[in-house]
Amino acid sequence: MNNLVKELAKKLEAVCVENNFHIALTGGQLYKDGERKDIDFVVYNSTGHDKPESLQALMLKFHHSIPEFCYTDYYGYVCKGVYKDVNIDFLYPEYHGENKYPEDD
Helix, strand or coil: CCHHHHHHHHHHHHHHHCCCEEEEEECHHHHCCCCCCEEEEEEEECCCCCCCCCHHHHHHHHHHHCCCEEEEEECCCEEEEEECCEEEEEECCCCCCCCCCCCCC
C-alpha cells in the first residue's frame, strides 16, 4: 500500500466519522503488488447510529473538505471520485435504492 492510499484514507475517515460513517480499504491495494489503477473503499454506517445521510451527500462533503478530491459519478451503491489523478471507487453495500451501476460494454 502506498503513501497516497494512507494519506487519502486518513482524510476520508476524518470526514466519515463526523457523518456517522467509516471507511475500509478493499481491492487490489491490499493484496497485489505494484501500482493499481484505482483505490477501492467500502463505506459503512457507524455502530449505534441511525442510518446516516446518503452516500451522495457524503461524497459532496468529501469534495468540500478535501481540496484534491473530485466527486465524479453516483450509481446508488457505488460512487466514484478522483484524488490527485487516481480513480477512487466507494462501495456502500447497505444501500437499498433505485440507481444501478451501468453494465460494462
